[in-house]
Amino acid sequence: MYLSPEQSRQLLEQAAREHFAVLAVNADSPAAIVDCLEAAKAVDAPVIIESSLWQLSSHSFGNGDALLGIERFAAIVELYANSGPYIDVPVLYHTDHIKGPQTVDILSKGICAVNAQGLTASTISLDSSELSADENIALINELCSIAKNNNASLTLEMEAGVDDGLTSLDEARYLLEAVEENNPGYLALWAPGVGTRHGFSAEGFPEFSTEHISRQQALAAEITGRDIGLALHGSSGLSDEQLSDAVDAGVTKVNWSTDSLAARSAAALSYYDMNREKLQRTHTDFKNTAMDNGLQTAVSESYIDRVKNRMLVLKGNGKGQAFCNTHGTNADCLN
Numbered sequence: 636m637y638l639s640p641e642q643s644r645q646l647l648e649q650a651a652r653e654h655f656a657v658l659a660v661n662a663d664s665p666a667a668i669v670d671c672l673e674a675a676k677a678v679d680a681p682v683i684i685e686s687s688l689w690q691l692s693s694h695s696f697g698n699g700d701a702l703l704g705i706e707r708f709a710a711i712v713e714l715y716a717n718s719g720p721y722i723d724v725p726v727l728y729h730t731d732h733i734k735g736p737q738t739v740d741i742l743s744k745g746i747c748a749v750n751a752q753g754l755t756a757s758t759i760s761l762d763s764s765e766l767s768a769d770e771n772i773a774l775i776n777e778l779c780s781i782a783k784n785n786n787a788s789l790t791l792e793m794e795a796g797v798d799d800g801l802t803s804l805d806e807a808r809y810l811l812e813a814v815e816e817n818n819p820g821y822l823a824l825w826a827p828g829v830g831t832r833h834g835f836s837a838e839g840f841p842e843f844s845t846e847h848i849s850r851q852q853a854l855a856a857e858i859t860g861r862d863i864g865l866a867l868h869g870s871s872g873l874s875d876e877q878l879s880d881a882v883d884a885g886v887t888k889v890n891w892s893t894d895s896l897a898a899r900s901a902a903a904l905s906y907y908d909m910n911r912e913k914l915q916r917t918h919t920d921f922k923n924t925a926m927d928n929g930l931q932t933a934v935s936e937s938y939i940d941r942v943k944n945r946m947l948v949l950k951g952n953g954k955g956q957a958f959c960n961t962h963g964t965n966a967d968c969l970n
């Protein structure tokens with residue numbers, strides 16, 4: 636069940652109240668999207684499928700055109716999410732790490748409509764890594780104005796320096812108050828730096844602090860007056876125990892990209908390596924081995940278990956079908 640911005644807000648508030656987190660996978664191909672939905676269905680968990688700028692422009696989606704990419708990406712997620720097998724799985728489509736000159740154009744489509752059917756993204760964020768605090772605030776407030784002017788609902792994640800160590804509470808207050816005072820009610824996720832970084836880290840993340848997560852979550856809740864959780868970026872270097880502790884401390888969304896890519900590419904490498912002989916055109920199994928189905932089925936066999944395990948660590952299992960039953964039918968989710 637593809638969630639509207641309003642349904643997404645309800646799910647994220649439930650996660651904050653009940654102390655679970657939704658896994659957010661940077662799924663970079665239709666096959667990866669299917670695998671994530673299969674995993675979510677198997678453990679009855681909600682799932683966020685997210686795309687960064689590089690995925691929107693990638694071969695499988697925009698093929699060089701990010702504006703076309705968001706239309707195709709969102710439509711594929713919605714098509715799968717609202718089809719029979721996954722109708723009881725809460726599925727959010729999130730825009731992750733959008734930056735550069737097309738940021739407002741891409742996100743405007745996500746907020747207002749990506750296609751003639753009025754489909755919107757479930758939740759929106761932008762990449763603030765190259766922005767000053769005031770530029771970050773101005774862009775977030777601009778997105779809120781776009782939503783207001785178009786009578787669109789909008790559920791936002793705001794980030795600040797996620798790769799730059801621990802975000803100070805003063806900076807957090809400055810950013811969150813500037814948005815909440817001008818545009819109350821839009822923020823549903825807060826992504827400060829909590830000591831992690833994107834990509835692999837050989838030495839782990841010594842700065843990672845669940846106490847800092849707790850303080851940031853409490854501050855965000857105080858400023859907004861809502862059940863608001865943290866989005867955790869750069870989770871690939873954390874142990875299961877650290878992730879579980881982060882959820883207890885107030886994380887409600889965990890982004891997952893590097894480890895996910897590593898799992899899929901390692902499985903693909905192994906598949907091609909083990910099937911070298913069958914990939915000769917004269918082999919009787921050539922066609923079955925060479926077709927995309929052969930590779931993707933092999934990748935899914937190990938990948939789906941990895942996704943399921945991560946969802947269990949985040950304690951989102953058992954929350955899927957109940958949410959769908961309580962928060963509307965399929966027809967309600969389409970804007």
Ligand SMILES: [Zn+2]
Nearest residue numbers: 833868869890
């Ligand atoms: Zn990130």
